[in-house]
Amino acid sequence: MQSLVYILPEIFLFIVATVLLVTGLFLKNVKLINSLAIFSLLVAVILILNQPFQSAFLNSFVVDEFSLVLKVIILIGSIASLIMFVSSKDDLNINIYEFPILIIFSTIGMMVMVSANDLLAMFIGLELQSLSLYVLAALNRNSLLSSEAGIKYFILGALSSGLLLFGISYIYGFSGNTNFNLIAVNINPESLGLIIGIVFVLAGLAFKVSAVPFHMWTPDVYQGAPTPITGFFALAPKIAAMGLLVRFLFNSFGEIYIDWQQIIFFISIASMMLAAFAAIAQTNLKRLMAYSSIGHIGYALIGVACFTDEGLRSLLIYLMIYLIMNIAVFAFLLSLKRNDGYFENISDLSGMHKNHPLRTMLIALIMFSLAGIPPLAGFFGKFYIFVAAIESEMLFLAIIGVVASVISAFYYLRIVKIMYFDEPKEEFDGSSIKSLNLLYYPSSILIIIFFIYPSPVINISEYAIQSII
Amino acid sequence: MSEIPILSILIFIPVVGIFFMLLIRNNDDQSSQNLKHTALWIAFLNFIISLSLLFSFDLNNPDFQFVEKYAWIESGISYHLGIDGVSILFVILTTMLVPICILASYESIKFSVKEYLISFLALETFMIGVFCSLDLVLFYLFFEGGLIPMFLIIGIWGGERRVYSTFKFFLYTLAGSVFMLLAIIYIFISTGTTDVETLLMYNFTTNEQLILWIAFFTSFMVKIPMWPFHTWLPDAHVEAPTAGSVILAGVLLKMAGYGFIRFSIGIFPDASEFFAPFIFSLSVIAIIVTSLIALVQEDMKKLIAYSSVAHMGFVTLGIFTFTVQGIEGGIIQMISHGIVSAALFLCVGVVYDRLHTREIARYGGLVSKMPFYSFSFMIFILASLGLPGTSGFVGEFLVLLSIFSINTYFAIFATTGVVLAATYSLWLYRRIIFGALIKDDLSEMFDLTRREIIIFLPLIILTIFIGLYPKPIINIIEPSTEKIVNQIKMKLD
Numbered sequence: 001m002q003s004l005v006y007i008l009p010e011i012f013l014f015i016v017a018t019v020l021l022v023t024g025l026f027l028k029n030v031k032l033i034n035s036l037a038i039f040s041l042l043v044a045v046i047l048i049l050n051q052p053f054q055s056a057f058l059n060s061f062v063v064d065e066f067s068l069v070l071k072v073i074i075l076i077g078s079i080a081s082l083i084m085f086v087s088s089k090d091d092l093n094i095n096i097y098e099f100p101i102l103i104i105f106s107t108i109g110m111m112v113m114v115s116a117n118d119l120l121a122m123f124i125g126l127e128l129q130s131l132s133l134y135v136l137a138a139l140n141r142n143s144l145l146s147s148e149a150g151i152k153y154f155i156l157g158a159l160s161s162g163l164l165l166f167g168i169s170y171i172y173g174f175s176g177n178t179n180f181n182l183i184a185v186n187i188n189p190e191s192l193g194l195i196i197g198i199v200f201v202l203a204g205l206a207f208k209v210s211a212v213p214f215h216m217w218t219p220d221v222y223q224g225a226p227t228p229i230t231g232f233f234a235l236a237p238k239i240a241a242m243g244l245l246v247r248f249l250f251n252s253f254g255e256i257y258i259d260w261q262q263i264i265f266f267i268s269i270a271s272m273m274l275a276a277f278a279a280i281a282q283t284n285l286k287r288l289m290a291y292s293s294i295g296h297i298g299y300a301l302i303g304v305a306c307f308t309d310e311g312l313r314s315l316l317i318y319l320m321i322y323l324i325m326n327i328a329v330f331a332f333l334l335s336l337k338r339n340d341g342y343f344e345n346i347s348d349l350s351g352m353h354k355n356h357p358l359r360t361m362l363i364a365l366i367m368f369s370l371a372g373i374p375p376l377a378g379f380f381g382k383f384y385i386f387v388a389a390i391e392s393e394m395l396f397l398a399i400i401g402v403v404a405s406v407i408s409a410f411y412y413l414r415i416v417k418i419m420y421f422d423e424p425k426e427e428f429d430g431s432s433i434k435s436l437n438l439l440y441y442p443s444s445i446l447i448i449i450f451f452i453y454p455s456p457v458i459n460i461s462e463y464a465i466q467s468i469i
Numbered sequence: 470m471s472e473i474p475i476l477s478i479l480i481f482i483p484v485v486g487i488f489f490m491l492l493i494r495n496n497d498d499q500s501s502q503n504l505k506h507t508a509l510w511i512a513f514l515n516f517i518i519s520l521s522l523l524f525s526f527d528l529n530n531p532d533f534q535f536v537e538k539y540a541w542i543e544s545g546i547s548y549h550l551g552i553d554g555v556s557i558l559f560v561i562l563t564t565m566l567v568p569i570c571i572l573a574s575y576e577s578i579k580f581s582v583k584e585y586l587i588s589f590l591a592l593e594t595f596m597i598g599v600f601c602s603l604d605l606v607l608f609y610l611f612f613e614g615g616l617i618p619m620f621l622i623i624g625i626w627g628g629e630r631r632v633y634s635t636f637k638f639f640l641y642t643l644a645g646s647v648f649m650l651l652a653i654i655y656i657f658i659s660t661g662t663t664d665v666e667t668l669l670m671y672n673f674t675t676n677e678q679l680i681l682w683i684a685f686f687t688s689f690m691v692k693i694p695m696w697p698f699h700t701w702l703p704d705a706h707v708e709a710p711t712a713g714s715v716i717l718a719g720v721l722l723k724m725a726g727y728g729f730i731r732f733s734i735g736i737f738p739d740a741s742e743f744f745a746p747f748i749f750s751l752s753v754i755a756i757i758v759t760s761l762i763a764l765v766q767e768d769m770k771k772l773i774a775y776s777s778v779a780h781m782g783f784v785t786l787g788i789f790t791f792t793v794q795g796i797e798g799g800i801i802q803m804i805s806h807g808i809v810s811a812a813l814f815l816c817v818g819v820v821y822d823r824l825h826t827r828e829i830a831r832y833g834g835l836v837s838k839m840p841f842y843s844f845s846f847m848i849f850i851l852a853s854l855g856l857p858g859t860s861g862f863v864g865e866f867l868v869l870l871s872i873f874s875i876n877t878y879f880a881i882f883a884t885t886g887v888v889l890a891a892t893y894s895l896w897l898y899r900r901i902i903f904g905a906l907i908k909d910d911l912s913e914m915f916d917l918t919r920r921e922i923i924i925f926l927p928l929i930i931l932t933i934f935i936g937l938y939p940k941p942i943i944n945i946i947e948p949s950t951e952k953i954v955n956q957i958k959m960k961l962d
Contacts, residue, residue: 353581353584353625354581357583357584358491361584361587364621365617368617373613373614373616373617373643374609374610374611374614375610375611375614379610379613380542383606383650383654386650386651386654387654387657387658390651390654390655390658391658395651398651398654399651402647402648402650402651403647406640406643406644406647409639409640409643410636410640413620413636413639413640416620416621416624417624417632417635417636420621420624420625421624421625421631421632451610454541454542455542455543458543
């Protein structure tokens, strides 16, 4: 019974989701349900902040600084996508009350993921999260693209879960434990089976964070899913999977880091380079953002590959900045609307600075930030990553990182170019984006003024990592 | 330490100005005029404040003055500002050129005026920041940050091939600079600080120095620019609006020269000594090759752009002699080039505004229609080729003097550059100004307006003043330069 107290936020959200599900059946007011969902997520944030640090269920579920910070980040991401949903539900044909509920279920899954300290808890969290996401991707039943995205995501996701489970069984077989800490104690560095297990689990997790070579689903799902859901994909699940990856590798296999480090090393380089080149050819903004997020995950993985405090700290800083930038980008994408139609092609942005000077200026700055140009926030994310890489003498990773960032600057600049240098098209709607402004302006201002006072983000990251190392 | 954080004020006045500008409407001619006036006054205010630096600057103190230091990112990386004799003139050059640029854009910028002025003010912030920062991360922040407004200035208000040029400019410079970023991080990790004052005292091993020096060099080489990485410059200059070219030639190129003096030779003296012959060779090649290229240009801006590369060759020659004369010469050459080439681009802008072409062959015989213009143009052309009595002479002379004392061969080759400079400059002048006025469309040309005279007057005065009486300038530069040279000597021994 005692253990139940430690998963209070999760239980709370679960009850809320169930109640909302029943309420929604009778009360067809999507907006109200959405607002209640946002409210309960906020309550969950408060509950998380007031939780004692403990481990529950025989140490298979831990509540510590790391999980606290990541949970709050994830909840912010979920809240942001609910706000995006409410601003666009009517026009996107997704006026369905299940949306906020599925988001909550998925969020619970992610909260379990970042707290999981056991292979089984990890798998449960991962599946709860993924199943909700499969449904979400296919939410727009009338759209062929959306259904395709859902099916594709489901099939590939199921495959990756299979790989993951296979890896888990190997690890259990060769170490005799499922608990991360116990695996670490009983580890046999010589065991080949364990390595195979790690490889399969990493393949499964790499799929979830969409790192190359397990990234193929990303562009299609990003493009097919309705934009608020794409935003959700980009924001929360990757951060959760990253947290899980860190805990899995650091807690249980810290001793044999040499073995997994090279895998992370490789997928990090592959993600950065592939994303940098592949994004150049994109014409659809959501596909472009898919490749952009693959690239960003590549950078974040450098932080994991370092296997140092510094690396972990830089990873968290990077994820936070990544979250803020993506909130801004997707809020911007949703504001590209004219006569109830949404625009996703890069060429639709053409010359928009004539009609929307302020909005364009901010999004241009966000593009520069994504490209990592100082003095914007994105630069600091990369800066810390490179500091970590060079400190752990991974100069090669750092060099590939900067080269990839120069290449990727090209496609971010291309967006700026189209917005500023090309001939203007018709105006976009300005009125329907009131609730988006709530996301758009604060996040872009945070990105711009980040350099003045970066210490909060750094302190939070330092606070978070103390429970891992 | 002075009580008022004057450098921070200088850096952030344009930012405050940007907020003001954002509040001003921009929907008709009247309001865009208001915007221009506001921006001009903000920039001018900044200029006046920067002049107060000159008055409270202690000439006998070779150390950094007006120092400000606050904790910033974490221990070791702080918000550290300060200027000495090397940097003060660049700060003033910047604050002087920005109002001139804004004034020069009064007529030529027709659309998106607000964004244009905001870009310029943002650029001013970054440029002043570069010359004031005494922390490598802060320096990098300002150094790279300037790319954003410049990218927009060339890309939005530029000429026909503006997209190509601005991408080339941005990616070239970014690619050069990221290695400097890695070097800065390496320095941070191995010494625990990026504070320039501390690093100037720090001794890196020779191997470290060689690698770090190369990393810094890639960045500065692209920015200054040195042959063979200069190709972005003519493109950027040609396509940029007049004011963009002015600020590019006037200040942005100097950031790299300043970087060479402050960081390359200051922090990595062994490596600098090792690479000096290499730099000399590149500089001499740059001087001769780009001068020859300048000779065959059809486009006025391109010609001046290539001449900039040649002039910057003198700067690097001077800096890497490690003599007081050479470094002083380099600095004065940079200041002078900042004034003169800026003025030359303005001269091109004047005729471009009237005829909308930069092709040299389209002009000829302007002297009969535009006497004042011809006069100002002549002064700047003569200063550009280094005629005694103009500012161009002082710098070139000092540089050549110092290089003669190091290596005669390089000096001889460099001197041929002076001859070539005279050739292409005077030929340009002859083709545009002299001859008979036979082309029909030129009969519509009119002389300088009052606004243009206001722009040119301070530049003419400065050019001649520095040329005739360089003593005050040298007085400012000398103590700090001597200190730098002594430090290098001490470290090398």
